[in-house]
Amino acid sequence: MIDLCFSILASDFAHLADEVAAAERGGGTIVHVDVMDGHFVPNITFGPPMVKALRPITRLPLDCHLMIEDPDAFIPAFAEAGANLISVQQEACRHLHRTLQHIVEHNCLPGVVINPATPVDTLIEILPMVHYVLVMSVNPGFGGQQFLPFTVDKIAYLAELREAMGLNFRIEVDGGIAHDTVASVVKAGAEMLVAGSAVFDGGHAEHNAAELLRIARAAAAEV
Secondary structure: OOEEEEEHHHOOHHHHHHHHHHHHHOOOOEEEEEEEEOOOOOOEOOOHHHHHHHHHHOOOOEEEEEEOOOHHHOHHHHHHHOOOEEEEEHHHOOOHHHHHHHHHHOOOEEEEEEOOOOOHHHHHHHHHHOOEEEEEOOOOOOOOOOOOOOHHHHHHHHHHHHHHHOOOOEEEEEOOOOOOOHHHHHHHOOOEEEEOHHHHHHHOHHHHHHHHHHHHHHHHHHO
16 A cells, blocks of 8 residues: 655645645645754754644644654653654664664554665664654755655665565655656555655645655556
């Protein structure tokens, strides 16, 4: 199953409820919340209050990607605010296994994220405990960046590892996902597609989401 995880970072914040509803009508199935602290990445975005504000306006799962230096300190607050999925950066976690356990203890689905320069093999020991792995296909920090083609090979390798290890974690991809890049990541094995600008630019979220999903599903049918 292909999930479109639409990133509200690219939405019109003044009309957030309408934007979320439009993306959902277009087939979006997960709300992606990019959490940045100005330290781990050079930008500041949302905190738990945004998640708390989102929770009443949609029944869709809230996928919180913590691009922050000390995720352990904030996992409880995001869980309490209404997060369903919480992912943490491998590069930010001194004790990744413990951090993932912390997410589970707060009744959220755990995910781990790797930046473009981080090898997939750094995750092998914790793959059995994650619900999903997010491969960044841009360097995190800002929306609207250009897709990095070499990350397709990382997605394919993750898919091979998943099969070889007999696991069932899902593969998410985030960064530069648009009409001209989505087919390649789906064919490589990605099932959770994070898109922001490709959905919300131009104010046509419903149409854009539907078209992106059409291309993704066509690519999945070819595999």
